[in-house]
Amino acid sequence: MSNTMSKPGIASDRLGSEQYQDVFADLHAPLSPHEALVEAGRCYFCYDAPCQTACPTDIDIPLFIREISTQNPLGAAKTIFNQNILGGMCARVCPTETLCEEVCVREEAEGKPVKIGFLQRYATDAAMQANKQFFKRAAATGKSIAIIGAGPASIACAHRLAMFGHEVKIFEAKEKPGGLNEYGIAAYKTVDDFAQKELDYILQIGGISFEYGVKLGSDISLDELGEKYDAVFIGVGLGAVNTLGIKNSDAKGVVDAVDFIEQVRQSKDLSKVKIGRDIIVIGGGMTAIDAAIQAKLLGSENVTICYRRGPEQMGASKFEQDLATSKGVMIRHWLAPKKIRSKKGAVKGLKLEYTRLNNGKLEKTGEKTSLGADQIFVAIGQKLDAGSLQKLQISNGRIKTDEAGKTSLAKVWAGGDCIEGGEDLTVTAVANGRDAAEDIHATLS
């Protein structure tokens, strides 16, 4: 007998085990060939297309859509992978509504952009299903490059370096590659173990090897790698989280949203994931949304996102906000956490204070409210774990690089969320990794 949504406290199996697969199914079903043709037919094949300009990896979107419309999905996939070897994952997780699709001229013309993300998935799925490999390694150069971290920036960098014929060694602290693609993205956006399947597809290029459970600082050092390898790329992401800094932050039931998302992603049996009946998520970005939606999907009765500013300031796009509310998540704005209420060391609720903007500055109004909760997910941003990167120039809390990803240290490049200006987007990380690989190759040649 399963638990119910109304069971107080933190409990597993609120839905009944047969429900989970449906609830966590693919957010969007893939386009059928017919749907893909109809949608591809809507593209105007713009000159100097705004969608392409908006894409951080500069995918030739009009060309790949034209290739789909002429029933050449493999040609389309090659066009995508030329620029973005993780085009399959980006098709699933890119906030297209704020990138390519936001500037689609069809959006301007009729408020309905071409579904570029879905089409990209259609093409990349076709290539992966056929296991069609488009890239070959160049003759071995004898150069070797160390990459720290196995997230999207690192994988993009490794693939491009391998194409050039270099030997790549990736050091990853966790037990699996993929970084946030594997650990940090909502389960319903990347079903069927897609992150690992995509890696299997990409790594067929060869010349890339891994060492897992190796952490920069404790197991390896930048100096050591710099001596042993011809170049080093750092793609460590943001390993630390911001803390709430309010009373009782250490109470049982206060959970780092990133850890919760990882737990859901890595769970083999979602009915075993324990979840509170009443959940508060503090924050306004993608992490907050992903945590809130998945809490709701796991059977929480009340999930409330509390954000200290308004809907326009939320890091999560309008689409993501709407997705959350459509799943039954309540989003409340202009509320700052003040104090966690606890009983016997366990969360009971949250005291909040209302906020407002005064001449552009956020201030508290003095009015207060209170919400009951069994669990509080903290999603107020991540930060660079800079402990082992002391020799690098750090700016605004992240690694400083030039346009090509070169850090202040000779032979060391970096990319993805860990660098200054990182946009916390998979697609930007891919662009960083790819561009750094080009620069490393140019430097080594």
Next chain:
Amino acid sequence: MADLSNNFVGIKSPNPFWLASAPPTDKAYNVERAFRAGWGGVMWKTLGEDGPPVVNVNGPRYGAIFGGDRRLIGMNNIELITDRELQVNLREIKQVKKNWPDRAVVVSLMVPCEEEAWKTILPVVEETGADGIELNFGCPHGMSERGMGAAVGQVPEYIEMVTRWCKANTNMPVIVKLTPNITDIRYPARAAHKGGADAVSLINTINSITNVNLDNFAPEPTIDGKGTHGGYCGPAVKPIALNMVAEIARDAQTKGLPISGIGGITDWRDAAEFMALGSGNVQVCTAAMVYGFKIVEEMISGLSNWMDEKGYTSIDDFVGKAVPNVSDWQYLNLNHITKAKINQDLCIECGRCFIACEDTSHQAIMATKDNVEGAERHFEVMEDECVGCNLCVNVCPVENCIEMVALDAGTMDERTGKQVSGDYANWTTHPNNPGAK
């Protein structure tokens, strides 16, 4: 509401929308459905001489080409004339005409090129009470190899001869259907006229291969690995048909000869265009085969509303109204100068006008990239380069976003640096023309 009633060579119908001789008019069942839907008349699918009926292939008869969203823009067929017994057809024609006295029922005919054959069939058709006959001199496949259809239509002397036989052997109006598979449509039209035809109808279908199957390398439609040319029709042929209709309408020798317009007519606007070029009525086939008979409702309401808007009370008010404006190139006014103008409020900034002009025409559109500092994505016509060719208008996905604006007399054409003349001047008097007087 405007009066749409039609009197075509004495054949009356409640509206000018007739179904062309084709699969939709092969039998009473379809024709009565068409009449119930509102069609003004039909050309009954072509009858042949008595005896064993023709046979059709037992595989695909139709091929097609498509625009976006699989919208059919052109179709071809390799179907022959009716493959039903002559007597069955005659019996049904008689019954349908009796049931629908206000609708036009014209019978399409194709028999061997011998007077006896025509003398035999004409009385039995006339006996049905049909309103007229249409001579199928156009069918481009199957029958032409047997000396009928287009094989007759491509030889003006035969057209004249057969038309004359028909006029001599029946009291019914004789409409001669012309094939477009010739070099100059005026010759067959003149021949029909000389033979005494009451009207011509055009165009019949165009010789065509719609596709080639890239797996088995056979033309489509494919029958057991082989294909043959079929008759092409549908929206894609409309421009060819309009030109041929206009050629006949403005030819001195055939001027005034009634025309029934055919060729890709899909909506009321197409019909109005054919009529403006001199067609007394129109015939539709492909559009009905794609969408069903209901489309006639849109045609009736559209034509009627347009006529009301224009103040036309009857069809005769606008039939032929565009004919005087069809000219030869050499008489076009070379002093008429236009420039493209982009309506920036309507522009969605796809840039197609720019790339079309830049890559393939006159480099007369300026593109400002939005990634250039301070500049917003923007497209603008450069009047000093624009020759007024209209390509940008045609490639723009937004209706009325780019317009061609004529320069007023007395203003400066920035491209040539010359003042625009208000005088009419054409090639025949142009200084560059060695033959100019």
